Amino acid sequence: MVVTRFAPSPTGYLHIGGLRTALFSWLWARKNGGRFLLRIEDTDLSRNSDEALAAILEAFDWVGLDYDGDVVYQSQRFDLYKQYIDRLLEEGKAYKCYMSKEELDALRAEQMARGERPRYDGRYRDFTGTPPEGVAPVIRIKAPREGEIVFEDGVKGEIRIAASEVDDFIIARSDGTPTYNFVVAVDDALMGLTDVIRGDDHLYNTPKQLVVYEALGFTPPRFYHVPMIHNEQGRKLSKRDGAMDVMEYKRQGFLPEALLNFLVRLGWSHGDQEIFSREEMLEWFDPHDINKSASSYNLDKLLWLNAHYIKNTPNEKLAKLLEEFGVHIADHDRMEFLLDATKERSKTLVELADHIRMILERPAEYDPKAAKKAFKGEALSILRAFAEKLESSEGLHLPSDYHKVMETFVTEQEIGFGKLGQPLRVALLGKMTGPGMDEVMAILGVEETVARIGEAIERIGAEQS
């Protein structure tokens, strides 16, 4: 049985670094038919935010990561933690420390001044005297004083930390509330975690948590410390370059499958494969294959993946997704033509929506350069003749029908395709680029096509004569 978890603190939204470790954990649990748990690390009551929690759950829902059982809130388990703290106190594995914050600060300053590493000096470790008046004690756990703490990390290999690096850290604040490293270890053990996959900024917490496991007699899980994601300059990810709310990717028109595919390939690979369906991720993912080094966020690759997934998403589904971007074409009788004509030239749903609007709405203006170039010489008479040709044709429906009309027209007129295509493009779309004319006409229909040609002749022709 494999049990993994994602354990965010509700102090901010979910960003892609967190989403990636969540994905890795989810994949590993699901791949093995195990359980994936969600736990909220909200022991610091003053920093919690309901909005942050809601945002995290919303992001999970969007990308389709499901978790087993109820969400566990550490803030609701204080009684439980207290039992374990009391037990450690009774067994002499933890002790009350009456050092005030001021004293601690002073000690730290002193140590720093001597060029030493700030470290609690253990002065109350074996204290038996009368405690000072008026000081609410914190509770510290007894960490080993010599030797080293060794563990096998599934990603980094063997990690050895000298015991001198781990001091008797605080497991309960003076107000009685437990602290992070203590509750993480207790919960991971109690929740039956077998594999902890987390960011490698937690690497240094692991020896501390192992101290708790040891003191409580719990069996530690396997640890996998996943390297960070850096920005495109190789520095720490900030909001500017991708550390934004995962939901922001949705708003910017990314597909969850693209984002997940992008993230799974950051620090992990399977041979030369770039495109992974969810099934393939489940098939091949293994945390032991995660790279040791940090990787950089690369927007170009994400966009490429997104374009790929847009191209390969069924039109019906795209039409549904486009609702959120102000484009309502689910009931449009030419919905298929519309998306066939636009999905291959869109990197995001935002772009796709723009492209669709550009076809559906009459050109508000004609690009001056394009108009000048396309509407010269006999362009006007060609367009007029083509409009007539369209009106006299029967049974035009498919893009291929329109293509045939164009073909016979240019043959009859003995002109090149461009002589018709360029002015037609400007007349229908107002610019020189875009989908094929046959596709656009199939979407617009004869009536609208002829109307746009007429309008363009009127407006551009008038300007030029």
Add this chain to the structure above:
RNA sequence: GGCCCCUUCAUCUAGCGGUUAGGAUUCCAGGUUUUCAUCCUGGCCACAGGAGUUCGAGUCUCCUAGGGGUCACCA
């Protein structure tokens, strides 16, 4: 600063002692297209540096440099 981790094209990566160091994104060129995009073909581009070990090192060891993480009554 102490401790820990990391280091293959600009970027994501393959490589697990013997390869013309492979793929993908970006970029460039050509083809396809009435245009743009897609797509196809091709090209540019890397083992951080230095010592070892070895017949042979991107692969193993050490050193240097660079980057990152961490040193809370935050998580």
